[in-house]
Amino acid sequence: MKILVINAGSSSLKYQLFDMESGDVLVKGLCERIGSGGEITHKRPNSEPYKTEAEFPTHEEALAMVLDLLVSKEYGFIESIDEIDAVGHRIAHGGEKYKQSTPIDDEVIAYLETIVPINPLHGPPAIKGMKACKRLMGNVPQVGVFDTSFYSNMEDFRTIYPIPYELYEQYKIRRYGFHGTSHRYVSAKAAEIVGKPIEELKIVTCHLGNGSSITAVDKGIAIDTSMGFTPQEGVPMGTRSGSIDPTVIPYIMKATNMNADEIEDLLNRKSGLLGVSGISNDNRNVAKAANEGNYRAGLAIKMLINSIKKIVGSYVAELNGIDVLVFTAGIGENDKNLRQKVCADMDFFGIKIDEELNNKGEINISAKDAKVQTLVIPTDEEYMIALDTAKFCKE
Numbered sequence: 582m583k584i585l586v587i588n589a590g591s592s593s594l595k596y597q598l599f600d601m602e603s604g605d606v607l608v609k610g611l612c613e614r615i616g617s618g619g620e621i622t623h624k625r626p627n628s629e630p631y632k633t634e635a636e637f638p639t640h641e642e643a644l645a646m647v648l649d650l651l652v653s654k655e656y657g658f659i660e661s662i663d664e665i666d667a668v669g670h671r672i673a674h675g676g677e678k679y680k681q682s683t684p685i686d687d688e689v690i691a692y693l694e695t696i697v698p699i700n701p702l703h704g705p706p707a708i709k710g711m712k713a714c715k716r717l718m719g720n721v722p723q724v725g726v727f728d729t730s731f732y733s734n735m736e737d738f739r740t741i742y743p744i745p746y747e748l749y750e751q752y753k754i755r756r757y758g759f760h761g762t763s764h765r766y767v768s769a770k771a772a773e774i775v776g777k778p779i780e781e782l783k784i785v786t787c788h789l790g791n792g793s794s795i796t797a798v799d800k801g802i803a804i805d806t807s808m809g810f811t812p813q814e815g816v817p818m819g820t821r822s823g824s825i826d827p828t829v830i831p832y833i834m835k836a837t838n839m840n841a842d843e844i845e846d847l848l849n850r851k852s853g854l855l856g857v858s859g860i861s862n863d864n865r866n867v868a869k870a871a872n873e874g875n876y877r878a879g880l881a882i883k884m885l886i887n888s889i890k891k892i893v894g895s896y897v898a899e900l901n902g903i904d905v906l907v908f909t910a911g912i913g914e915n916d917k918n919l920r921q922k923v924c925a926d927m928d929f930f931g932i933k934i935d936e937e938l939n940n941k942g943e944i945n946i947s948a949k950d951a952k953v954q955t956l957v958i959p960t961d962e963e964y965m966i967a968l969d970t971a972k973f974c975k976e
């Protein structure tokens with residue numbers, strides 16, 4: 582069985598073709614600058630990437646080129662588009678309706694269109710991707726895999742904000758959570774690694790990348806997560822502030838005459854590691870400057886570490902314990918210093934890592950006498966999407 586996974590962004594379209602029998606990625610690539618020119622990078626394993634300029638006025642032209650490449654003699658892997666059994670779409674927001682991955686039909690697309698106001702950045706490109714697939718691939722089954730659906734069992738007292746309840750009723754302002762596909766993947770993998778059924782485990786998963794979120798998983802069910810109404814809430818990120826006192830926002834607006842769009846831009850694109858350090862949104866650059874003694878870079882890194890510790894600690898309280906702590910994504914998988922500092926002085930919770938294992942980049946970095954298993958697990962959202970999509974093909 583072959584599954585094509587598509588992740589459509591505002592001006593980009595990522596794709597991976599999986600062989601589900603072996604779990605291998607047959608080809609993957611990225612279309613960029615959709616709507617303002619175009620460029621495609623297409624890669625098969627063990628060969629140099631094919632990169633070329635193209636003209637993509639819309640996502641549909643980009644997808645058409647991807648499909649052409651997939652069947653091309655030189656760069657492809659299949660003889661005909663009919664060999665693709667299904668398409669899995671990464672969809673950031675499923676609103677309150679989609680509590681699990683769902684086959685896409687007109688009704689699903691119509692619902693996703695109604696929730697564009699609460700998903701203005703990711704909703705429109707995802708819808709364009711689904712519509713383009715339908716036009717270009719006819720009746721090939723399509724499945725939507727929603728980042729929010731892992732959080733659909735979160736209880737109301739964890740999702741409703743303490744603001745007038747009518748705002749939830751009227752505008753659906755509540756916490757939804759994001760990165761769910763990644764947290765779902767690594768929590769399942771963590772159970773596999775420690776060799777216990779997930780139903781017996783209390784897991785805290787830290788997805789730390791350019792965007793970061795932390796999730797508490799009880800018996801396989803996400804009970805709380807750090808991102809909320811948007812991916813802005815929680816820990817400080819590359820360019821996003823994470824949680825701040827909400828009154829700071831009107832105060833800045835009044836003091837600087839910023840309008841709503843400008844303050845949103847400030848909190849989304851000019852804050853976090855970039856805003857505090859003044860150097861970069863990239864953790865590697867900020868960590869390097871911090872090591873060289875740059876005060877603001879050091880401050881940004883300390884803030885990030887402290888924020889992760891606070892959220893992990895609060896989830897241990899909510900879970901009434903912790904069996905497994907997981908680090909994943911760009912920072913979580915690669916930054917051993919950050920992992921070491923997050924886990925330092927957490928022995929009260931039973932969290933203790935082995936410095937040598939951590940430095941060597943092992944999967945299980947727990948100290949021998951630690952009660953909690955601390956794991957570093959590379960995330961694979963695309964494979965999770967392919968697995969979900971394949972389930973619908975078999976049924």
Ligand code: AMP
Binds near residue numbers: 789790819862911915
């Ligand atoms: P992601 O969004 O998951 O791709 O993660 C991107 C983040 O991971 C960036 O802030 C990178 O600086 C960070 N990152 C990637 N590799 C490393 C590394 N070797 N050491 C520290 N941070 C890293």
